[in-house]
Amino acid sequence: MAQLSYRDAVAAGIAQEMRRDQRVVLFGEDIAAAEGVFKTTVGLLEEFGPRRVRDTPISELAILGAAMGAAMTGLKPVAEIMFSDFLACCWDYVANQIAKTRYMSDGQVSIPLVIRTANGAGVRFGAQHSQSVENWAMAVPGLKVVAPSNAADAKGLLAAAIRDPDPVLFFEHKGLLAGKAEVPDGEHVEPLGQAKVLRRGNDVTLIALAAMVPCALKAADALVREGIAATVVDVRCLVPLDARTLLAEAARTGRVFTVEENPRLCGWGAEIASIIHEECFSALKQPVVRITTPHVPLPAADRLEDSVLPSPERVASEVRRALGK
Amino acid sequence: MAQLSYRDAVAAGIAQEMRRDQRVVLFGEDIAAAEGVFKTTVGLLEEFGPRRVRDTPISELAILGAAMGAAMTGLKPVAEIMFSDFLACCWDYVANQIAKTRYMSDGQVSIPLVIRTANGAGVRFGAQHSQSVENWAMAVPGLKVVAPSNAADAKGLLAAAIRDPDPVLFFEHKGLLAGKAEVPDGEHVEPLGQAKVLRRGNDVTLIALAAMVPCALKAADALVREGIAATVVDVRCLVPLDARTLLAEAARTGRVFTVEENPRLCGWGAEIASIIHEECFSALKQPVVRITTPHVPLPAADRLEDSVLPSPERVASEVRRALGK
Amino acid sequence: MSTTKNAAAQALAGDADIPAAQRLALYRMQYVIRVCEKRAHDLFLQNLVKGTTHLAHGQEAVAAGFAAAMNPDDYSFCTYRGHHHTLARGVGMLPVLGELMGRQCGLMKGKGGSMHLTSVEHGVMGSYAIVGAHLAIAAGAAWSAQYRGTQQVAAAFFGDGATNIGAFHESLNLAAVWKLPVVFVCENNRYMEYTPIREVTAVEHPAADRAAGYGLPRIVIDGNDADVVYRTAREVFAKARAGGGPSLVECLTYRHGGHSRADPAKYRPKEEVEAWMKRDPIVLYRARLLAAGVAEAQLAAIEAETMRTLDEATEQAKGSPPPALESALTDVWADGGASWRN
Amino acid sequence: MSTTKNAAAQALAGDADIPAAQRLALYRMQYVIRVCEKRAHDLFLQNLVKGTTHLAHGQEAVAAGFAAAMNPDDYSFCTYRGHHHTLARGVGMLPVLGELMGRQCGLMKGKGGSMHLTSVEHGVMGSYAIVGAHLAIAAGAAWSAQYRGTQQVAAAFFGDGATNIGAFHESLNLAAVWKLPVVFVCENNRYMEYTPIREVTAVEHPAADRAAGYGLPRIVIDGNDADVVYRTAREVFAKARAGGGPSLVECLTYRHGGHSRADPAKYRPKEEVEAWMKRDPIVLYRARLLAAGVAEAQLAAIEAETMRTLDEATEQAKGSPPPALESALTDVWADGGASWRN
Numbered sequence A, B: 001m002a003q004l005s006y007r008d009a010v011a012a013g014i015a016q017e018m019r020r021d022q023r024v025v026l027f028g029e030d031i032a033a034a035e036g037v038f039k040t041t042v043g044l045l046e047e048f049g050p051r052r053v054r055d056t057p058i059s060e061l062a063i064l065g066a067a068m069g070a071a072m073t074g075l076k077p078v079a080e081i082m083f084s085d086f087l088a089c090c091w092d093y094v095a096n097q098i099a100k101t102r103y104m105s106d107g108q109v110s111i112p113l114v115i116r117t118a119n120g121a122g123v124r125f126g127a128q129h130s131q132s133v134e135n136w137a138m139a140v141p142g143l144k145v146v147a148p149s150n151a152a153d154a155k156g157l158l159a160a161a162i163r164d165p166d167p168v169l170f171f172e173h174k175g176l177l178a179g180k181a182e183v184p185d186g187e188h189v190e191p192l193g194q195a196k197v198l199r200r201g202n203d204v205t206l207i208a209l210a211a212m213v214p215c216a217l218k219a220a221d222a223l224v225r226e227g228i229a230a231t232v233v234d235v236r237c238l239v240p241l242d243a244r245t246l247l248a249e250a251a252r253t254g255r256v257f258t259v260e261e262n263p264r265l266c267g268w269g270a271e272i273a274s275i276i277h278e279e280c281f282s283a284l285k286q287p288v289v290r291i292t293t294p295h296v297p298l299p300a301a302d303r304l305e306d307s308v309l310p311s312p313e314r315v316a317s318e319v320r321r322a323l324g325k
Numbered sequence C, D: 001m002s003t004t005k006n007a008a009a010q011a012l013a014g015d016a017d018i019p020a021a022q023r024l025a026l027y028r029m030q031y032v033i034r035v036c037e038k039r040a041h042d043l044f045l046q047n048l049v050k051g052t053t054h055l056a057h058g059q060e061a062v063a064a065g066f067a068a069a070m071n072p073d074d075y076s077f078c079t080y081r082g083h084h085h086t087l088a089r090g091v092g093m094l095p096v097l098g099e100l101m102g103r104q105c106g107l108m109k110g111k112g113g114s115m116h117l118t119s120v121e122h123g124v125m126g127s128y129a130i131v132g133a134h135l136a137i138a139a140g141a142a143w144s145a146q147y148r149g150t151q152q153v154a155a156a157f158f159g160d161g162a163t164n165i166g167a168f169h170e171s172l173n174l175a176a177v178w179k180l181p182v183v184f185v186c187e188n189n190r191y192m193e194y195t196p197i198r199e200v201t202a203v204e205h206p207a208a209d210r211a212a213g214y215g216l217p218r219i220v221i222d223g224n225d226a227d228v229v230y231r232t233a234r235e236v237f238a239k240a241r242a243g244g245g246p247s248l249v250e251c252l253t254y255r256h257g258g259h260s261r262a263d264p265a266k267y268r269p270k271e272e273v274e275a276w277m278k279r280d281p282i283v284l285y286r287a288r289l290l291a292a293g294v295a296e297a298q299l300a301a302i303e304a305e306t307m308r309t310l311d312e313a314t315e316q317a318k319g320s321p322p323p324a325l326e327s328a329l330t331d332v333w334a335d336g337g338a339s340w341r342n
């Protein structure tokens, strides 16, 4: 096993699939010669050449439109939208075209593509470059939604997303890019739709995604020193959702906390909390607690940004409060 | 009180505010000379002239961008996005610009505008012209979200939205446009942020919005004949949300059903259900049941479309099932 | 039959660049579109077509001319006003009318509806109901063809109104920079829904006057003359296949009816309508064929045969059941289902 | 002081169209921007500016020239690379640097950050971090001015890269059709983030070559010559105020540094960088003033005074506290709060 950073793991996942399948092409703004503004595509132009790795104009509509057209006609495009906030600039393609065309065509058309995008806060980029918008995608039928929390998943889930016959939105968290982890050598593919239990404890269940996974793990560390044992589940994929694992882990402790980075309303936490309430109501000792960013745009200044994002301290204190400690 | 159709009530609400305030201007595609593709702006060009009532090119970005710029500099624009599905074409303006600019500017900038749009299904327009996307808007901090269920509210809430100093997304339901109701004579303004209890029953609480309100009322009619008394609450505004009324009505029966037209995941039902679970858990006799469209794009054929939308029958049968009847 | 065909061939020999058989095919296709659109309108008035329809009667020459110049594996991308292009690529009247009527026999079994006609088997890669969106999708298909090294071209058909939307601009630029084998065809019928294009556009020719902004030549043609359209189509497709990159073609035309549904199109000046009705592409083309010596009987035979097929298709569609309700929950995903969780 | 000013005024009298005092002001503003941007860079390297910054050193002449031609109540709409335009409208260095550093003294008290500088009081209606979005917003402000019957104009400043995004197209068309008093100013610095604009654009001049598509004249100017910029700005603003509608101005310029943060801009050919450094707008302008007889001492005095103000601003910003944490939960709504429920 090699130690890889999350950003290198992204490049490694793409490279693995490009080697395997000539139909995979990569494009976006500054991803070729400049190797990505987040350095997530280093080495790819060099290895695969300008036919398969292409810089585009600043034309988010054209990027996703072209990705869709290429996917419909035999390619497997991996398109980058530089910041997930810019998905708003091409949301028509995401929500109305890419998500719906298979269905509207009665299955005639396949759209096997991946939209990669840098998501999330913590890097002081302000309200238009820091959002977590995976819930936007989850709300639209026809999209698969993946958000890895570590380098190994970044590679393995991205490989699976590229192989997947359906459109996948792949959220790479800006705050995690530098983090290193063991990534299996050789071909590495992690199936979509499987949550992962990262640690088990019998008192509470913390359900987290992307950058909130290390946050929840840190909270769990703090809590265990106080005698509170937390299970931590990494959701990994919002669609397909591994509801079975979430429900099982919810029922085991009866005290569930979702930890989301997105603003308060209509986040994935509301969906998962609703599912848990609906399907294991009687096993719950308390209502599911949603820990989220408050419903505000993200401020730029470091202190302000830190104050609104869920932190290990806030997670731990919500748990303590629920347990009356 | 006059009987007005919902579509005429929309025009009446706009006219009332345009008479009152010179700063109110109206624009969008085919809204002036053609008086709106849904005939919701009949008579306005004639009364207010082409300076205040303007047709635009098919340029959703420019429409909302211009609305925002005008709102920042002293006007109170009412912009129409013809179908709410097309909000996806200008989502950047909705979610990134209009919603966030007051906050980012530390309150220097005000954006008093209304985005009116035809929302919802039931008219066999297919997957790109039938969506209910009020949950998209609810998920974005900085937007007020209104969706009237009848003509009186269409006028009164629209008037309030136009007077409001914040950006308001105003969802006019296509399926309700022809419906008539009593609309108060003279100036009519309904405050935003107040849910309305339309009927009271002690067995169950149905929480609905827009076209799902008549659906829930019909279900309540059917249920009462079977001895089941339902409370029906019209949410009216998702933001600001009248959580107090919803919680009170939820606690009173302990059995709550949300009735939403949007697809399953991350709808407003998930948010409201979560709030109810969080804040009146012990008063609940059962988990909140969410009745939604399944998580699929909308099919075009009448029979197919009807089969996926929540119907009075489905609502009633969910209630019966919950009560073990 | 075959003697008649030969006679016609001889009669048209003067216009050597378009073979007589091709001319007859162009006539037939325009006629098919015309009567099928009229039937769609009637069915709408009978409440057998629910929702909406956007008819293209008056614009037949554009569809017939472009489709005639395409290879079977070329790609068409249409709008909600897409029946004509769908028929022109060879899709039958039955699946088209069936789809409008929301029946099991419909092209997409009622799941898409009139605005989303799609027949991959015929190269009709979809009809898109959000103005302008499909221009970029067509560019992507062209990129795929270029990448795969095929000789395929993609054509995107759109209205004058679509030239003012952002996706138009982004698609043209990308296609030009990447020299993609895509042809952008603007059917300038002078109106958006109800508003004249000139009232909301900074230039007279909404497509052609923008071509230079993408390094492309300015092309404006008579969209009511199927021969002109066909010749232009041959040229721009040949250029695309030869690696010469995209083209933007503005076809001047007119819709005979309203924008959609039962719109009586009262917003159009009477004289304008009359002038354009005189330039009915089918009337003109029929006259040209007759002038060139094609026998009236041959055209009448084409017309009769078309009407027979149309009537049959109509009856069959009327008799076709509505789609099975379960189908509303299929084909969200490649596995055929709609499940988003375990 | 005032004698020196008079001497300079005489020295420049030959160029009668730009008064000497205006020239000195143009020099001063360019210098202010230059040193403030350098300071921002130093503060970034010292980790006192978190997140990101996009500096405009090299592009000072555009900002100084346009702002000098604006009335106090005119509107500026900027991008993330907006410090120069913000300073040029008269915003102090302290609130700008303070905002970059996320301090209480910042223009928006740290809530917006470097990419969103806004000072309504100075007509700076915001800096927008999504490429191209503000062009339509500026058009809207211009519409408002037109509607209210004021003589205000709106100016939107943007990069070469923004010319390929849909909002550019839609904004230009709308502004042209409605004859709005808005000026679209493209700062063509040849690069987007790291990719040269020519590699992704179908025409040589990404803005000017598109002007005809909106019925506008083609304007390309030397963006490194503040006099040229100022003269052009006067003209296009006068046209806008007179009801003549929008203009699109392409200013050729170059950024001296990287795109953002600590980007060393290695993707740019050495010769290109050297050639442009020789055309440093401030060096050229200084030489011109000296050649016209302005005393070296007078320029040195301007420079010294500017540096003093800058140093003071820097120290004050460093000493300013971070914003109160509660402010993260204010100003979502007009009532000052963030509450979305009762």
Ligand SMILES: Cc1ncc(C[n+]2csc(CCOP(=O)(O)OP(=O)(O)O)c2C)c(N)n1
Binding pocket: B029, B058, B060, B082, B086, B089, C081, C129, C130, C131, C132, C158, C159, C160, C161, C162, C163, C165, C187, C189, C191, C192, C193, C259
């Ligand atoms: C983005 C978007 N905006 C608005 C509409 C509503 N709409 C449907 S057709 C149409 C007019 C289009 O006019 P044009 O492009 O000229 O095509 P035509 O209908 O004349 O064929 C409009 C505004 C839409 N479908 N998509």
Ligand SMILES: Cc1ncc(C[n+]2csc(CCOP(=O)(O)OP(=O)(O)O)c2C)c(N)n1
Binding pocket: A029, A058, A060, A082, A086, A089, D081, D129, D130, D131, D132, D158, D159, D160, D161, D162, D163, D165, D187, D189, D191, D192, D193, D259
């Ligand atoms: C819609 C959108 N796409 C991409 C980006 C990321 N981005 C920020 S600046 C930039 C380059 C812009 O280049 P240009 O317009 O030339 O302006 P410059 O930075 O040179 O001033 C890009 C791609 C963005 N902010 N918004």
Ligand SMILES: [Mg+2]
Binding pocket: C159, C160, C161, C187, C188, C189, C190, C191, C192
């Ligand atoms: Mg048209």
Ligand SMILES: [Mg+2]
Binding pocket: D159, D160, D161, D187, D188, D189, D190, D191, D192
């Ligand atoms: Mg640039």
